[in-house]
Amino acid sequence: MSGSNVPPASSGATAGIASVTLLGMTAMGIALPILPQRLNGDLGYSLTIVGWIIGLESIATLLSRPWCGHLTDRRGGRFAAIAGLIAMIFCGLTYLASDFLMDYGAAGRQAAASLIVLGRIFMGIGEGLVISGTGLWAVDRAGPDRVGRAVSWVGLGLFAGLALGSAFGAWLDHGQPGGFALACAISTIIPLLGTGAALVIRPGTAARVHDSAPVAPLLSVILLPGLGLFANACGFAAITSFLALDYRAHGWAALPLGSAGVGIAGFGVGHVTARLLFSDLSDHVRSRWPVVTCLLVEALGLCMIWLAPTPLMALSGAVVTGFGFSMGYPLLTLPVLAAVPVVRRGMAFALFDAFFDTGAGFAALCSGTVAHYLSLPRVFLIAALVSLAGIIPLLMVPAMRWRRETPEG
Template structure:
């Protein structure tokens, strides 16, 4: 295989900037997380099942577009895919903003608002897929072959730091403001535009010109077991980002600083960021399944704590623990994926692998809506806690030799 002669050399500064760009893009996505479910349920009057379907639609769109996003990153480079994803996210913010200027008192107004939000969810799903595939591959290239784990961790750090900061910012902008949802949506258009400007001076990563076909069967065999574990890991994320804000509202936890619709999601993001800061290099130094198993167990404990929470402080602690356990599962599971795919197909492999996350997040959002509607909101967190425990099985089934670094990374 051949690489582009324009490939920039490894750079920690470039990796940090790519992580920051990812944070900005995901911050735009995070702005809607605490305010979109209440907008649909309380503002437009849709039931919780419908809320779950609409929220889950974003993950479905990301899932369907992942293979295409991976191919774009492989063929056009991670930087190009990142820029394209940020552009699509701007269009999502526009659709959200338009939804707030309909008349929810009429059936036609409610339908138009729902349609605009559905369009926005689909655009956000496609944009997220391009951003994550692009920034992930771009970060791996710019970090250098011996720092693949650091690259995945730093880009993931930017991703969830953005979700945490964005969710807090979105809740603050929306709180008590006339057309606050529209203001937050407009802010979510400006942030990706800023990220695109920051991308401009950063050199592109490697661009491979040898794209010999690799069978779908071999690619799926590389991602299947780690993917099932990632699917289970995604369920807690979906429940926290889709229904924790509604749980806070239902419990009457609205007084800041411990209450408020964005507090739980912020706590989840804070736990995630803390774990990534402390353990960003762990996948480059320690190999094996047991760290991933431990992380899934910690996440299950955090979700069970939210389920049993009787105070906003207890729920916040549960959210922080959940985010801490959730954090390192993804970079740990990329080790057996990257050890079995050629370097020029890493974008495609990431797209397929990330598809399991989208499937888990989408299915969990849909199922959580049904559970919340027919049982009770806290029961959602019991169900996803059990799913996190179920994720231990596929981790332990991955062959031991697949936890070693890939040949191109070891050289």
């Protein structure tokens, strides 16, 4: 059984696994404030196309989820996480190569765009492997009484990495010659460091029996919480895909408050703050209402960005959105893990995370259309409405699923 002969991890081991997540997501975050400008401002693509290219990462993650789940269950979380970090290294290399082609006329710019698309695919696969891998790795090592804390810490590493990476990427690319290339080079080095960190932390024990059971029974227990996660992801996607362009449309560019990277980092600050305050909550909660509250707070923050007349209010909205978004994932995993056998947790994580990918990809694609035909601020209004709609399926999850007993078969 997964984790059956591995003693529960110390807090240091769990923090180490979270640090692997942090390094991978920092590499991902560096590109968030600079890619929309590169695609829209430098390459001249419309906001709709920008949304498609940004959302392509989530599509790649979604399509690779079943394979990621099988790999994680068979080879263990650490193996999957390292494979994901290697994919992120290739992503950074493709971004870096695209920058060198920008000076070679129209053909060079077209080739650069193609490489960025390829990089988004690499990053999508890498993201899926790192998140599923480190999630199962941490849960494997934590033991049944600390599952919620393990998921919370991995999520803390995930969004702390996004926040750090976004702020760092914006600073590197802020009007500096060669800033994009420098950001891409650093985003290649960081997952290499994560690989080294992963190799020194003991793995959990993978379930070695090949599991060919159908996924339909898993989907049946994941569906309703997954729809809540879908809604939860829309606010995240709206901010990471279009906050930078919203800032530019308002003419907010001056550091410190006017930088889009600071706005995205504000989302990360709100997320990290909530995780630090409530990291143990998911091990004690026995009802749906905390996660319902999370969606309400996320919607409030998105509405603040929609109505923001100043960068300070937009930053405040991003912080509130991150705070509300933060605990959604660990709280929503509870009714899922309550009904999933231990040997299928890797696949369960992969399928559950697929709802996040679908929500993020859907929001990025639709946000591009909304921004093109309506206005950029209304992207955040639509995301807020979707967050509120996510409450409905959570009200349909049987109450006893929140008062869970994790199966061991």
